[in-house]
Amino acid sequence: MLEKLCGIGLEAGAIILDIYGRAFSVETKADNSPLTEADTAAEALILDRLAVAFPDIPVIAEEAVAAGRVPATGKRFFLVDPLDGSKEFIARNDEFTVNIALIEDGVPTHGMICAPALGRLWWGGPDGAFTATCKAGKMGKASSIRTRSPAPDAGLVLVGSRSHASEVSEPRLEGLCVAQARAVGSSLKFCLIAEGEADIYPRLGRTMEWDIAAGDAIVRAAGGLVLDAQGRPFGYDKRNQSQDVDFANGYFWVFGDRSLASRIFPGL
Template sequence: MTTFTFSLELADKVKQIAIEAGEKIMKIYDQDFTIYDKSDSSPLTEADLAAHHHIVDGLKAISSLPILSEESADIPWSERKTWVRYWLVDPLDGTKEFIKKNGEFTVNIALIEYGEPTFGVVHAPAINKTFVGQKGVGAYSEVNGLKTNIKAKPHTGNEKWKIVGSRSHQSPEINKILDSLGGEHELVAMGSSLKLCLVASGEAHMYPRVGPTSEWDTGAAHAVALGAGAKVTVLDVNKPLDADASPLRYNQKDSVLNPYFLVSC
C-alpha cells in the first residue's frame, strides 16, 4: 500500500486547486446565458467539466490516491470497495444556484479515510468565500485572503432555534422535527454544501436533510463541520433527535446516495 502523509502543504495545495477550479467556473458563469440543462453542451456542463478536469489533474499531480467525482461516478463498486483512502469531488455543487445566478454554488474536495471525511475544502467562487476543515484540528473560513477560525455553536437557553431549511415549503418530516424542538425557530436558507457550513460556522444550530443527496454533495462540508466541532449523523425521522444516531459514512455500499442526515452540535 502506498504511504500517504497529510500535511499543511498538501492542504494548501488542495485549497488552491479548488480556487482555480472556481476561476474556471466563473469565466463561464459570468457569460450571458439563459436556458440550458445538464444533458447538453450548455454553460452548466461546460463549467462542470472544466472544473472536474482541473481538479482531477491537480489532485493526480500531488497524490496517487484514487478520485471519485460526480463527473466520473461510473467506477464500479468492486473497485471502490477496496479503497481505504481517496479524494471525493463535486466540481460544481448547486446546479439550481448556478442557473439562478445567486452565487450559492461551490467546488467541493474531500479526503475520505476509512469511510470518514477527514479533510475538506468548500469554495464558493461567486462570493469569493472558502471553508476549510480538518477533523480533530479545526476549521476556518477565508474571504479575500483573510482567515477566520470557525466553531459550531450548540443551542442554549431560550434562544431562537436557527434551522437551515428550504426557501420553499417544508416537508412533513421537517415540520415534525421543528415541532419536536420546542420554542421559536427561524429558517436560514442557503444553497448547495454551504448549508452544512452554516452549522460549522455557528450561524445555525442544525441542518436536518430529508431529501436526496449523493456522497460528493456532502463530503467536503462534512469535513468542515467535523473540524468545527459539529457532527453529521444518520437521521431517522421516526426517532427523537437525541437518540444514539450513527455517524454518516462514505463508500460503504454500492450506491453513492446518502441516507437522511442531521448536522448539529
C-alpha cells in the same frame, strides 16, 4: 494537504466564475439533473491537479461517475463535486460551491468548500476549521471557526434546502424552539453551521456523497456532528446498496451542538 486542496478549489472557482460571467450551455443528465460546461471544466481541472499532487489517492468525482468512470477506492479516496448547486449556478443566485473531501476509513477527515461568487472559502481537518475571503484566485487571512452552543432560552436557526420545504415541517423539530428557518443553496448550509451562524440542518431529500462530504468534514472539525436518519454516525463509500445507486445518501441531520442531537435522538 488542506493548503493544496484550497489552492485547487480556488483555481476551479476561477474557471467557474469565468463561465458564470457569460452565456453558457446546459445539458440534462440521465438522472434529470443539470450539467453545465462549468461542471465539466472545473472537474477536469480538479482531477488533473489531484493526480499531480496526490497520485496514489483515487478520486470519486461526480461527472466521472456519471460517465461510468468509477475507480476502486480502498481506505483513502477523494470525493469531488466540481459545482455543487448547478441549479443555483443556472439561476445566477451565487449560492454554488466547489467541494473536495478526503475520506479515510469511511470518515471525511479533510474538507474544502469554495464559494467563488460569494468570495468565501472554508476548510477543516485535524487542526480545526477555518474560513477566509477569496478574490481573483487569492485567499485572504484565515480565521478559525467553531459551531455554537445555543443559550437555553435562545431560538434556534435552522437551515434547509430551497427545494425541500418538508425539512422545516419535520415532526421531530416540534420540541425545539426554532426562531428562524433559512433556505440556502448547495453545501453552504454546512458552512453556516460550522461558523456558528446556524444550529441544525435536517436533510430529508436525496443527495450523493460528493454533495456533502466536504461540508461534513468542516462541520466535524468545527465541533459539530452529522448523523443518519437513525442517529448513527454518517458513513461514506456506500456501494452495492439495495435501495439506491452507489454513493447515494439516505436522510441525515447536521448539528452544531451535541445537546441538540440528543433532543432529536434521545439516548445519544
